[in-house]
Amino acid sequence: MHLLVIGGSDAGIEAGLAARSMDPGMDVTLLVADRFPNFSICGIPYHVSGDVPDWRDLAHQSADDLKAAGLELRLGERAVAIDPAARTVLTDAGALSYDRLVIGTGAMPLRPPIQGLDELGAAEGVHELHTMDDTLRLMERLDQETADSVIIIGAGYIGLEMAEALSARGARVTVLERFEQVMPRSLDPELAAELASELGSRGVEVQCGATVASIARDGTRLAVTSQDGRRRTADLVLVVTGVRPSTELATGAGARLGAAGAVEVDRRMRTGLPDVYAAGDCVQTYHRLLGRHVYLPLGTTAHKQGRVAGEDAAGGDRVFAGVLGTQVVKVFDRVAAATGLRDAEAAEAGFTPTTVDTVADDHKAYYPGATPIRIRLTGDRATGRLLGAQLVGHLGAEIAKRIDVLATGIHHGISVAEVADLDLSYTPPLGSPWDALQQAARQWSRLY
Amino acid sequence: MHLLVIGGSDAGIEAGLAARSMDPGMDVTLLVADRFPNFSICGIPYHVSGDVPDWRDLAHQSADDLKAAGLELRLGERAVAIDPAARTVLTDAGALSYDRLVIGTGAMPLRPPIQGLDELGAAEGVHELHTMDDTLRLMERLDQETADSVIIIGAGYIGLEMAEALSARGARVTVLERFEQVMPRSLDPELAAELASELGSRGVEVQCGATVASIARDGTRLAVTSQDGRRRTADLVLVVTGVRPSTELATGAGARLGAAGAVEVDRRMRTGLPDVYAAGDCVQTYHRLLGRHVYLPLGTTAHKQGRVAGEDAAGGDRVFAGVLGTQVVKVFDRVAAATGLRDAEAAEAGFTPTTVDTVADDHKAYYPGATPIRIRLTGDRATGRLLGAQLVGHLGAEIAKRIDVLATGIHHGISVAEVADLDLSYTPPLGSPWDALQQAARQWSRLY
Structure with a gap:
C-alpha cells in the first residue's frame, strides 16, 4: 500500500507519520516543493528577531528524523496535476502512482489590491x-x-x-x-x-x-x-x-470547494475523490460551536487534520473533533489569546450572546508581581452556555493556558456558571482561590 | 431572616457574602473567634519569607470591606455550643439566635505522637x-x-x-x-x-x-x-x-460525622440538623471521580462550599459540583501540580489505571528559555477515561494552568485520547502545536 502526500508542512508531515504509526508496513512518500520539510512557519518571526539564530533550528524534525520514521522525502519536486482515475500524480520531475493520496498544499499569501505591488518584489x-x-x-x-x-x-x-x-x-x-x-x-x-x-x-x-x-x-x-x-x-x-487556500491541484482533479473557497472535506478529511484526503491550510475546518465548516488556517489545526487524514488513509477511522478558533499571540511583553466566538459572530450564528469585560489579577495581589488580566467572556443568555473568551495580559500571567482551560470547557459544552464550579489549582504566587477566569464567569452569572 | 455564620475564614466569609448576594435583605452575622477575618492562610509562608512584608495584606478583604458588603462581624467571640432546637448559638460572650446557621469551624493541626510535643510550645x-x-x-x-x-x-x-x-x-x-x-x-x-x-x-x-x-x-x-x-x-x-476537621461544635449539636471524621454534609452542604449548613475544612467533600465523599481540606474548596451553603441558606438551590483534588505548590523555582486520582488511588477505587511518565518542553525548543515538563498521566484502560495527572516543571512553564486544563477535562469526563483533540492555543514562545499535555496523552494512547 502506497501513501503519497503532497506537501511537506504541518499537515503533510503529520499525515505521513500518522499513517506509518497506524500501519508500519505502509510506504509513504512526501512531495515537498521546496527544500524545507517540516519547518515551523510560526517560528519565522523569532528567526528574524534573532531569538533563533540558525534558521535550521526552525524544523520541527530534521529530514533525517523523518527518514528514520520511514518517510521517503522527495525534496524540490512539485506536484502539477492529479489523475484520480489513474491514481497518479504528475510532478515537474515525472509521475508517481498512489493507493492513497493526502493533499496538503497549504495556503498562499493574499495579495491585496495595491497599485504597484505586482511589479515590486x-x-x-x-x-x-x-x-x-x-x-x-x-x-x-x-x-x-x-x-x-x-x-x-x-x-x-x-x-x-x-x-x-x-x-x-x-x-x-x-x-x-x-x-x-x-x-x-x-x-x-x-x-x-x-x-x-x-x-x-x-x-x-x-x-x-x-x-x-x-x-x-x-x-x-x-x-x-x-x-x-x-x-x-x-x-x-x-x-x-492573510492567506487564501491553495486549491488548484485539488480542484484540477475534480475536488469541490467548500467554506471560503477551501477544499471541501468531511470530518475524516475525505475530499470525495476516491482515496484522496486533504488537510491543513488548503481545506475547510469543522467548527465545533458553529456546527459547520469555516476557513481557519492554523498550525495546530493542520497537525490535527493531518493526523486524521494519515490514520484514515491507513485504514483508521479517526474523526476530526473540530476547532474553536483558539489562538494566542505574544507581542513584546503582552499576550493576547482567544477561543470560541466573539459577540457579533455568536449573534450572527443565531445565539443570544452577552459579553462581560472584567479585570482580575493573575495571582493574589499580596504576592509580588501580580498583574491584571483583562477578560472578555461571551455567554449565551438563552442556554447559559459559554461561547467564547478573550484574554489580554502580561507575559508570565499564564494567559495561554488560561484560554486553554476555557477551550477545554467549551469543547465539552460548559456553561458560564460551571466555570466557577471547576476545581482549579491555587497557590498565592500562581492564582487565586477563585481564578481570574472564575471571577469573570461569576460576574457574567451575576448579570444574566 | 438572620443568617449566623460560625467562622471567619474562607468558607464562612464566602457563605455570608453569597447569602447577601442571593438575598440582600438578609441579616448576616459572623462569629470570628480571632481578630483576623478573611485571612489568606495559604499566604502565611509568603509573609514569613518577606515577600509580603505587612501581614495585614494577607486579608482577602478587610473588615471594612466585609462590613460594607453588609456582614456584621463579631471578632474575638467564640461559639461554644449550638442548640438546634432553640436555634441559638451560645458564645463566650452570650447567646445569638439564628434562622439559618452555617458552621465553618475549619480544621485543627494534627499533633503527631511525638514525645515532649505536648509540653513544648x-x-x-x-x-x-x-x-x-x-x-x-x-x-x-x-x-x-x-x-x-x-x-x-x-x-x-x-x-x-x-x-x-x-x-x-x-x-x-x-x-x-x-x-x-x-x-x-x-x-x-x-x-x-x-x-x-x-x-x-x-x-x-x-x-x-x-x-x-x-x-x-x-x-x-x-x-x-x-x-x-x-x-x-x-x-x-x-x-x-496536616490537619483534622474541627467538628466538636457540630457533633455537640447532634450532627453526624462522615468521611475521615469530618462533618457529614450533602452536596447542598446541609448537615441534617434543621437549617444548619456546614462548609470548608470541617466537612467532608464530594469527589467527582470517586462519586463519594472524602476529606480534602483546601482553600479553593472552602470558598466553593461556602458559596453553596450561603446561597442555599438564603433560599437558593446550588449544588456543590465536587472536587478532583486539584492542587499546585511552588517550591523555589519548581512548580508541582496534580489533579484527579493517582494510579494506586484509582486502582483502589475499582478503575483499571495505567500511568505514563513523559517529558515534554513547555514551548518550542528553538525559542529561548524552553524547559522540560515532567508529566504523569493516569487513564483507565477499560474506558479510556482520563483519571488524573501530575506535572512538575519550572516556574514560568504554565504548570498551574496546564493542570487546570486537565482538571476541566476530567470535570467533563474527558478521555485520554480526547486530550489530543482539544483545540489549544499555540505560539512558539508559549507552547507547541501539540501541547506538552497532548504529547503525553498521545503517548498514553499509543500504549493502551
Missing part, C-alpha cells in the same frame, strides 16, 4: 513572509541592505510578531491596518487596543483604518501611499495581509 | 502554623531570637513552602518526613523526588522516612530525635503534619 524590498524561501530572502536583505525603517502592511498576528522582531533588530517600524483595530479577525477592539498600546510604547507606530493604495520606488526607498493620501517612505515593506 | 520555640496568631508568634520569635537552624516536621505543601520561606530568611532548614517521599498525599514518588532535589540544591536538607520520636530542650536549642535514633538540634521546630 523582494529584489526591490517588498517582501512576503510565508515560506522559508521568503524568510531567507528577507534575512539576506536585512543583512546586506539598509533596513532602518520598515512598513508592515497588515496587523494580524504575523504582522504584530514581525513588528516586534524588526524592532528587536533596531528598525523603526510602522504597521498599517485597513480595519479600525489590530488583530481584527481575532480580538474585540477593546482588547486589540491594549496590544496597539503595547506596540506604541515600544516605539512601533500603528496606524489603523489605513488602506494602502499604492507602493512605488522612491530612489533607494519605497513610498507607501494610503487611500487618505498619506505618503510614508521606508527601506523595506512587508505585506502580511 | 511557641514559648520554647516549637511552633505550629495554622492561624494568624500562630504566624504572629512565629514572626515575633524570628525577629527577636536566634533562628539560624530550623527543623520542619512534615513535608506536605506547607512544610515545603516554609522550607523555602525560612531559607529565604537565611536559616539552615531540615525537613523531616515520616513517609518515604515529600508531598506523600499528592504526588507520585518519581515527581516528589524532583521537588526534593530542588530543595536539596537550595541547601535544604530533606530526610524522608524519618519519623520523629521526641522533641526536648537542649540548652537554648531543641533536640529532635527520630525513631532510628538520629538526633538533630535546631533553634526552632515547626510542626506541620
